Amino acid sequence: MADVTLRKVVKRYDEVEAVRGIDLDIADHEFVVLVGPSGCGKSTTLRMIAGLEDISDGDIMIGGDVVNDVPPKDRDIAMVFQNYALYPHMTVAENMSFGLRLKRYPKAEIKSRVDEAARMLDIVELVDRKPKQLSGGQRQRVAMGRAIVRNPKVFLFDEPLSNLDAKLRVQMRIEIKKVHQKVRTTTVYVTHDQVEAMTLADRVVVMNHGRIEQIGTPNELYHKPATKFVASFIGSPAMNFVPCRLEDLAGKLHVRLTDRIAFPLPPARAARYQGIPRTDKLLLGLRPEHITEAKPHAEPGVEAFDAVLDVTEPMGMETLIYFTLEGAQVCGRVNPNAGAQDGAPLRLAVDLNNMHLLNEVTGVVL
Amino acid sequence: MTTATIDKAAPTRTVKYGSMSRDRAWALRWSYFFLVIFAIFFLTPPIYMFITSLKSSAEISAATNPWWVFHPTLENYTGLLTSNQFLRFFWNSAIVSIFVVTITMLIAVPAAFALSRMRFWGSATLATGVFLTYLIPETLLFIPLFKMFAVVGDWTGVQLINRWYVLLILYPTLTVPFCTWIMIGYFASIPKELDEAAIIDGASWFQTLTRIFIPVALPGLIAATIFAFTVSWAQFLYPLVFTTSTDQLVMPVGIITTLIKGDVFNWGQIMTGALLGAAPPLIIYAFLMDYYIAGLTAGATKG
Numbered sequence: 211m212a213d214v215t216l217r218k219v220v221k222r223y224d225e226v227e228a229v230r231g232i233d234l235d236i237a238d239h240e241f242v243v244l245v246g247p248s249g250c251g252k253s254t255t256l257r258m259i260a261g262l263e264d265i266s267d268g269d270i271m272i273g274g275d276v277v278n279d280v281p282p283k284d285r286d287i288a289m290v291f292q293n294y295a296l297y298p299h300m301t302v303a304e305n306m307s308f309g310l311r312l313k314r315y316p317k318a319e320i321k322s323r324v325d326e327a328a329r330m331l332d333i334v335e336l337v338d339r340k341p342k343q344l345s346g347g348q349r350q351r352v353a354m355g356r357a358i359v360r361n362p363k364v365f366l367f368d369e370p371l372s373n374l375d376a377k378l379r380v381q382m383r384i385e386i387k388k389v390h391q392k393v394r395t396t397t398v399y400v401t402h403d404q405v406e407a408m409t410l411a412d413r414v415v416v417m418n419h420g421r422i423e424q425i426g427t428p429n430e431l432y433h434k435p436a437t438k439f440v441a442s443f444i445g446s447p448a449m450n451f452v453p454c455r456l457e458d459l460a461g462k463l464h465v466r467l468t469d470r471i472a473f474p475l476p477p478a479r480a481a482r483y484q485g486i487p488r489t490d491k492l493l494l495g496l497r498p499e500h501i502t503e504a505k506p507h508a509e510p511g512v513e514a515f516d517a518v519l520d521v522t523e524p525m526g527m528e529t530l531i532y533f534t535l536e537g538a539q540v541c542g543r544v545n546p547n548a549g550a551q552d553g554a555p556l557r558l559a560v561d562l563n564n565m566h567l568l569n570e571v572t573g574v575v576l
Numbered sequence: 577m578t579t580a581t582i583d584k585a586a587p588t589r590t591v592k593y594g595s596m597s598r599d600r601a602w603a604l605r606w607s608y609f610f611l612v613i614f615a616i617f618f619l620t621p622p623i624y625m626f627i628t629s630l631k632s633s634a635e636i637s638a639a640t641n642p643w644w645v646f647h648p649t650l651e652n653y654t655g656l657l658t659s660n661q662f663l664r665f666f667w668n669s670a671i672v673s674i675f676v677v678t679i680t681m682l683i684a685v686p687a688a689f690a691l692s693r694m695r696f697w698g699s700a701t702l703a704t705g706v707f708l709t710y711l712i713p714e715t716l717l718f719i720p721l722f723k724m725f726a727v728v729g730d731w732t733g734v735q736l737i738n739r740w741y742v743l744l745i746l747y748p749t750l751t752v753p754f755c756t757w758i759m760i761g762y763f764a765s766i767p768k769e770l771d772e773a774a775i776i777d778g779a780s781w782f783q784t785l786t787r788i789f790i791p792v793a794l795p796g797l798i799a800a801t802i803f804a805f806t807v808s809w810a811q812f813l814y815p816l817v818f819t820t821s822t823d824q825l826v827m828p829v830g831i832i833t834t835l836i837k838g839d840v841f842n843w844g845q846i847m848t849g850a851l852l853g854a855a856p857p858l859i860i861y862a863f864l865m866d867y868y869i870a871g872l873t874a875g876a877t878k879g
């Protein structure tokens with residue numbers, strides 16, 4: 211097992227720069243998820259770590275050794291592909307043991323490793339089947355088994371669950387987490403699904419346009435996003451952004467949304483935003499769970515206002531509401547018994563203790 | 577609401593289904609019609625050959641019904657199968673074909689692997705080039721090739737002309753390009769992740785080829801083998817030009833040169849020889865077709 215380090219790693223394909231200088235330190239035993247929209251360079255980064263793509267610039271280190279020119283087979287990594295890539299002519303056991311057989315491990319050792327992995331993944335009764343006799347989820351398990359038996363320094367996963375249906379995806383997600391807790395191998399996992407990223411990762415790396423936007427634990431990214439991109443990418447439904455300005459009213463700092471609506475900022479926030487020019491065009495970022503129905507006794511920092519709802523979506527344990535503020539669609543989450551109705555007015559409350567203020571031009575969270 | 581949609585959809589679907597199956601029925605009828613015509617067209621010559629092979633020379637030249645045997649005899653068969661000359665032709669053909677198939681596969685499979693997987697400079701152009709060489713007919717090549725071998729013989733003293741093994745150089749010029757092309761197609765259908773997985777598992781290029789690509793592309797390999805065998809078994813022009821002594825001849829040329837003496841055609845034996853000559857490819861088809869099952873790649877990936 212080992213740590214993985216990327217230093218100013220760049221990948222150029224003729225004209226396009228797919229990866230534009232990535233710095234990343236992955237600790238031993240860590241589960242790191244690369245997440246980002248399609249085409250942001252996640253797979254390319256992973257494939258460079260695997261050695262399947264050459265590095266145009268920078269260094270990649272595994273276990274302290276620079277592996278830029280080390281062929282994949284000598285990097286001691288295992289990779290699980292999106293489409294499983296099982297060898298169709300081999301049985302499950304043969305698929306899993308292929309790497310070990312190439313390295314001429316003793317037969318008994320191979321057998322015990324395959325058995326152990328099969329037990330861990332609950333595919334013991336499948337070991338003599340061919341891949342085409344397996345379901346998607348079972349194939350995915352075999353692909354993971356093939357990685358586990360090698361006992362490599364690093365696991366690399368490239369969207370391993372995106373070919374599975376939603377229910378199985380949740381199940382396999384838990385399975386992957388369990389396996390990682392057991393084997394504790396350093397893992398780099400690529401996905402474009404932020405829920406997968408949040409649930410699996412020790413740390414999440416959010417990528418966009420070949421660069422890293424932010425690195426942090428799932429909670430850090432959720433509560434302290436660094437940029438508008440991260441703020442809107444992490445969390446579902448996504449964070450709301452409403453154009454706003456800062457304004458001093460009666461000696462207190464306010465955030466003004468519309469001519470009629472301006473909220474006084476809680477003291478901690480007021481201190482933090484004091485230095486921002488009042489003329490700057492800003493965005494108020496609020497997660498849907500911080501826009502709720504107004505309660506009789508307002509807590510400090512929670513401000514009430516009236517809105518006319520456009521649409522409501524009952525979800526069972528909560529109701530999603532949508533309304534418009536300054537031309538921006540805003541989503542809130544209210545109690546199903548709050549009486550939210552399509553087209554009807556409702557008194558709402560925003561929790562400004564959890565607000566974010568962003569520069570509208572640069573997208574930086576202030 | 578759900579039931580309503582089903583009720584509404586049901587009659588339309590039945591009508592559509594009916595018209596579709598009527599189309600299908602017509603398509604089937606036409607297919608059978610043409611298949612029967614083709615079958616008759618292609619089976620008539622071998623049947624005629626078979627009938628003739630059972631006749632004596634006297635009966636063949638007699639003005640009887642050519643489609644019926646009045647005095648069946650096996651003398652043509654016993655004649656040929658006891659003739660050392662004919663057995664020699666058969667043996668030459670077999671040796672040449674087996675060698676050519678082996679040589680072809682040893683060249684075509686690695687070539688196809690390299691051209692389809694190891695992206696090197698000009699590999700795409702080279703792949704097209706390989707196929708283009710197949711399009712040049714041998715009728716255009718045999719004279720320059722003959723000259724070349726003659727020159728080689730003069731310079732090095734290595735006698736190639738009128739030796740059966742010259743065919744081992746000539747036939748691959750026909751089989752290698754086509755088989756390479758077939759194999760490129762089959763290899764290209766193997767998902768890229770499969771060799772990447774093998775590479776990560778620690779396989780070298782050679783191991784990827786022998787342990788992953790060849791087993792997975794086995795149907796293609798068999799198709800290519802059948803093709804190479806058929807071409808070398810049936811090739812006529814090159815052996816006719818390059819070999820002349822009776823002990824160097826392969827069967828197609830052997831039958832023609834020894835069973836036609838001047839203007840005397842030994843029709844019975846010609847037909848018998850041709851029928852016997854057609855047997856090995858048939859047997860090989862029958863054996864290999866069992867293995868020629870498509871869809872071996874099923875299960876490798878999601879799709």
Ligand SMILES: Nc1ncnc2c1ncn2[C@@H]1O[C@H](COP(=O)(O)OP(=O)(O)OP(=O)(O)O)[C@@H](O)[C@H]1O
Nearest residue numbers: 223226227228247248249250251252253254255402
């Ligand atoms: N072989 C290639 N040649 C040229 N450009 C490439 C090549 N491979 C990838 N790219 C480009 O590099 C960029 C990053 O690709 P990459 O596959 O890493 O995206 P990704 O983040 O994995 O996206 P997805 O979620 O769709 O898999 C894309 O813009 C892509 O078009």
Ligand SMILES: [Mg+2]
Nearest residue numbers: 252253254369
């Ligand atoms: Mg990808």
